[in-house]
Amino acid sequence: MSALTATVLSEEVNLWDRQPGETARQYNQFRVYLDLGRTRSLTKAAETLTISYGQVRNIASARRWTTRAEAWDAHKSAEFEAQWTEERLRAAEDDARVLKVVMGKVASKLQGVDAAKMSLAELARFTDLALKYRRLLYGDPAQALSTDETPAGDAGAERSVRHKFEQLPADVRRAQILDLSDKLRHRTAAVSGTDDDE
Structure with a gap:
C-alpha cells in the first residue's frame, strides 16, 4: 500500500462529510x-x-479521522443541547400555563377570605402557601438580597428573612401578613385576568 497524502480539510463541507480527494471506500x-x-x-x-x-x-492519520470525529461529536452535542433546551422551554411554558390556571382558581377562592377573622397560625400557613405560589410565578426575592446581609445560599437567605420577620412585634407581623395577603389577592387576580386594577 502506497503512502497516503494527508487530507486538507475543506471549509466548504462539514468535517465529517466526504473530503476532497477522499475515495468512497476511504470515506x-x-x-x-x-x-x-x-x-x-x-x-x-x-x-x-x-x-x-x-x-x-x-488511513486515520492521513484522513484526519480524530479531528473529524471530534467535530462530529461537538456537532451532535450541540444538536442534543439545543433539543433539550427547546424541550425545557416547552415544559416551562406548559408549567406556566398550568400555574396560571391554578392561580386563577386560588384567586377566585381568595376573594371570599376574610383575613381579619383568621388566627395568626392560619395567616402564617396561608402566607407560607401564598409565598410558595409567588416564588413559582415571580422567583425567590431572597436571591435578590445582597450577600452582605444574608448567609450563603438560598436556605441562608430564607433563614435571614424569616429571622427578621420573627423579630417584629406581633401586631406588625399581623399587619404585614394582611398586607401581603391583599397584595397576593391582587396579583393572583391580575394573573388570572380578573383584577381591573393591574
Missing part, C-alpha cells in the same frame, strides 16, 4: 470509525473493518 471506512460512537478507537475500527491496525492508523 466509508471513516464512517465505520465514526459510527462506533464516542468510545471509538482505531483498534475497534480495525476489528470492524477487518484490516490491520497499522493500516487503520495510517
